[in-house]
Amino acid sequence: MMATGKTDRRRLRHIAGSFTRQDLSSLSVPSTRSKRLPETDAERTLQQIWARTLNLSEDFGIDESFFSLGGDSISAMQVSVAARWYGLLFSANDMVLNNTVTKLAHALQILKLERGDSPAAREAGPSNFDSDFCLSPIQQFHFQTRSPGPDLMDVPFYIRFTKSIPPQTIKDTLHAVVERHPMLRARFHRDVAGSWVQYICQKAENSLLFRHFIESSDSQKIEAITGCREKIDIEHGPSFVAILFTDLDHQTLFLSAHHLLIDFVSWRVIFQDMEDFITLRGFGLSTSSSYQEWCNFQTDYSSTHLVPDSALHYEPDYSDITYWGLAHEPGPETYTHSRFSLNKSVSTTLLTLKSETVEFRPHELLMAALGFSFRRTFPDRNLPPIFTEGHGRDAWTESFDLSQTVGWFTTMFPVQVAPEEGENLFDYILQTKECLQNIPRRGWSYFASKFLNEKGRQAFGHDPIEINFNFLGHFQQLERQSSLMEAISLPAGCKLEAMGPMKTVGLFDVTIIIERGEIEADFKYNTRAKHQDKIEAWIAAYKTVLLEFVSTANDIRPSSAPK
Known part of the structure; x- marks a missing residue:
């Protein structure tokens, strides 16, 4: 990232071009590297917790990344909560920074010295019942x-x-x-x-x-x-x-x-x-902060600290929003859905691809493929920013623990990449990953500034959302064989969507969920938009791009890498 906040394209291409064949060939499933088994009590306990949370058998190596095993930031919170039963105290962010059993077990020793034997989070104060408080x-x-x-x-x-x-x-x-x-x-x-x-x-x-x-x-x-x-x-x-x-x-x-x-x-x-x-016949220990307390503190903090320059370090390109011919947003009855799914074998490959040099997560791959297929279908368009939804539980201070708090925390923020002609999907993944890494607090700062800071409202309040991407991940806890409950489909003919009349978040709402190991994609879009035939072609191209990526996973490389 350059001082202007824009992606340093020359440096990115130089790094990508420096990958060796050995680096690039590591993009294969499964890895042939020998697995290390747990040796300490902490490593064994962590492996068991990860296996249960991710619905895996306890035979993965302790040097395998949590994210390559199918984990995400949400399941990291679940691991953090489950570990408290065993006296292991760490946050979801600690897991993101130490994303293997080996690293996390080692970090626990340091965290214990730094924080002691009790959680860092403030204890939840009593709710102020029947008193108004602000919206998130x-x-x-x-x-x-x-x-x-x-x-x-x-x-x-x-x-x-x-x-x-x-x-x-x-x-x-x-x-x-x-x-x-x-x-x-x-x-x-x-x-x-x-x-x-x-x-x-x-x-x-x-x-x-x-x-x-x-x-x-x-x-x-x-x-x-x-x-x-x-x-x-x-x-x-x-x-x-x-x-x-x-x-x-x-x-x-x-x-x-x-x-x-x-x-x-x-x-x-x-x-x-x-x-x-x-x-x-009871509940586990919870140290989570209350939603009411979070809303009040978030409002106070954001109004003072989250000025636009600190909330987003680049300016998204909204110049082509008129392309769809929707000057006035019509009613909710003009929306339709288009869905597809990928079988378990293909989905498993996509969700567990890994590289020795660059670790990318499933949502980064899926978001990059969405943008890549858009450019393939609409070559006359600049690639718009893809807004993505985050879980929104990334506080500015560790004194808040929101891992077990019930409430609506979702955030939405723009991810902008600027692809060059001839770049392939792996280039898009690298750019998407870099952009996400440079967004403060995984988008929480931008979204809070947009609604809770006066200058943020002026700077971001009218940002149009053309494409909204929501990766819901897995509900592994409802898929375990030992689970008391399992998710099932509603009776045929029962409406799955919200009951009330709904607009889309963006002109295109793209939702990805993993159901019993299969990737399911849902596109919701406006039927009055121009270019309906191209929209359908884009959805088909998205599926094709993902299938192509799986078929070439052993030989995928940046466009600038040596052949």
Whole structure:
């Protein structure tokens, strides 16, 4: 990165061109390098925790990268939480910096000397019940961009229990979860100035709607699910709904909460709490800060410190946004979906590719391939910035621990690369990786500045989002053979999306999730945009690019590398 904040293209090409054949040929799966097994108690414990979190067998080498094993920043938080049961105290960021069992086990000794035997995070203070507090940036974004009509933007899950659980135990568990996490009791209203604010109800009454049905047909299940989702009310409650279906040979549970209360990391926390409560009759230790406390401190800090220059070090190129001919955003009924999936063999290769010289993560590869296929399909266009969504739990200080906090933390920030003619996908990966590395606090600074800093609102407030990319990763905890719960598809004919009328975040919303080892891609876009035939070709090209990358993985190299 040059002093101007732009990518030093000459230096990048020089580095890429210096890779040897041996460096580049290491992009293969699996690696032939011999594996080192754990030797110390700490290494053995960490290997077991990683294996359980990532749903792997305990036979991987202790020098293998957490990310090449299928981990990401979200599962790193899960590892950090699980390790506390064994007295191992480290943060998700410590894992990112020490991404092998060997490195992390060694770092634990240093961390213990630096921080002592207790977590660095502040203890969660009591919630100030029934008192208004400010919205987070993503909550503000929701109210600014939501469509007219009922606000029913929920996040549903449908799970099956792997063994029979008494219905009363399930009901008691859900009530305990609502008591444990204040945001599941949140309400929203307009203050005297007409701005939306939120508060926490002290009592759980009217926050959870629980229903139990026995021997229901699919049509009855669809009717019950739809009815409960329509009852979600952010102003009066309930904000969290659950339906238990007990059939002859299995039990299924539908769960949903309004997105203002919850994100996908929060669901991971809730599922773990449910399993702990059912199997252990209680919850594990939590030192997480409260969402209310986080919102207030974040607002105070951002208003003073997050000026635009410190939040983003480059200027994205929005010059071609008019290409699609959408001067005025039409209603939500003009959106459509296009989906594809990649089989488990192809997905495994893409998710575990590794290089001795440059480590790249799955989301970097998938985002780079999205941009690469865009340029292949639209050669008359500059590559627009690709906004990507982050989990948003990257605090400016380690005194906050948000790893087990339920709330909506999502951030969105622009990733801009400037490809040159003739560059291949590996070039795009290198540029994407470099850009992500130079974005402060994984995009949290940009998004907080955009909504919580006066100068940030002026600088970033009107940034158009052309392409929005969201990599949700795995839900490994619902795929383990030993898990109490497993995710399943909703009954045929049951709407999966949010119930209310929704616009896309960008002109194109691209969501990637890993379901049982398979990559599933979903494109949501506006049917009134120009170039519909090219849009369809772009989606097909994205799949083709990923398949091509797998087929040439043993010989992939930057365009400037020696042949």
